[in-house]
Amino acid sequence: MDEGSEDAEGGGSGTALPLETSFSLDGDSSRIAQARHVATAFLTKARDEAGIPVRQATVEIVELIVSELVTNARKYAPGPAVLKLRIHVSVLSVELWDSSPVVPAAKAPNPERVGQHGLEIVAALAQNLTVEATTVGKRITAHLTLDKATA
Numbered sequence: 001m002d003e004g005s006e007d008a009e010g011g012g013s014g015t016a017l018p019l020e021t022s023f024s025l026d027g028d029s030s031r032i033a034q035a036r037h038v039a040t041a042f043l044t045k046a047r048d049e050a051g052i053p054v055r056q057a058t059v060e061i062v063e064l065i066v067s068e069l070v071t072n073a074r075k076y077a078p079g080p081a082v083l084k085l086r087i088h089v090s091v092l093s094v095e096l097w098d099s100s101p102v103v104p105a106a107k108a109p110n111p112e113r114v115g116q117h118g119l120e121i122v123a124a125l126a127q128n129l130t131v132e133a134t135t136v137g138k139r140i141t142a143h144l145t146l147d148k149a150t151a
Contacts, residue, residue, distance in 0.1 A: 018088035019046055025070060025081040032070045035083050039066045039094070042085050052087060053146055061125050062094060065142050068118040069096040076100055077137070092144045094126075099137040 023038045025031045039062050047054040066083065073081040079099030086093045106119040119140075123129045126142035 018086050019050060019052070020084065020086040022082055022084040025073065025083060032067060032074065035066050035070045036063045038083065039063060039085055043092075046087055058092075058144065058146065061144065062092070065094050065122050065125055068122050069094070069140060069142070072104070072118045073098040073100075076102065076104075079137075087146065090145055090147045092146055093141055094144070095139060095141040097134065097137060097139045101133065101137060103131055103133050103138050104140075105131075 019042075021038060021042045023031075023035055025035065040059055043054045043059050043062060046052040062085075070081070070083060073096055077098035077100035081096060081098035084093075084095040084097070086095070104119050106123055107113070107117075109120065119129075119131075122140075122142050125144075127145055128143040130139075130141045130143075132139050132141075
């Protein structure tokens with residue numbers, strides 16, 4: 001597991017925030033399952049060790065978001081990619097950077113279309129979704145709110 005850092009920047013109730021981890025992806029499609037495992041382990045640790053309110057339903061939503069983002073990166077971006085998860089205050093960011101300069105756009109809903117629903121799914125599950133070109137490639141970030149009401 002190519003886990004990244006857990007940074008401390010202060011936070012409430014004894015929790016050091018932000019918490020973050022990253023996972024480097026290569027062309028191997030088995031990394032999709034590993035990326036989901038990294039996300040699950042990160043959220044479990046945030047809940048169990050840092051006391052951050054993370055519901056099981058949120059873990060499952062994040063697993064789906066990660067799966068869709070990583071699958072798309074592996075399918076459409078030939079080079080490296082990096083998954084980054086970060087919790088700051090009460091917001092979880094799920095970020096996927098890849099080396100493809102093509103910025104995707106969600107297609108109009110079409111129940112007859114087979115495939116190409118990944119970005120639609122991510123947009124439906126996240127409170128906020130940003131897609132931006134970077135100097136090399138692009139970054140897609142899904143934001144989810146973690147709060148006591150949903151714990």
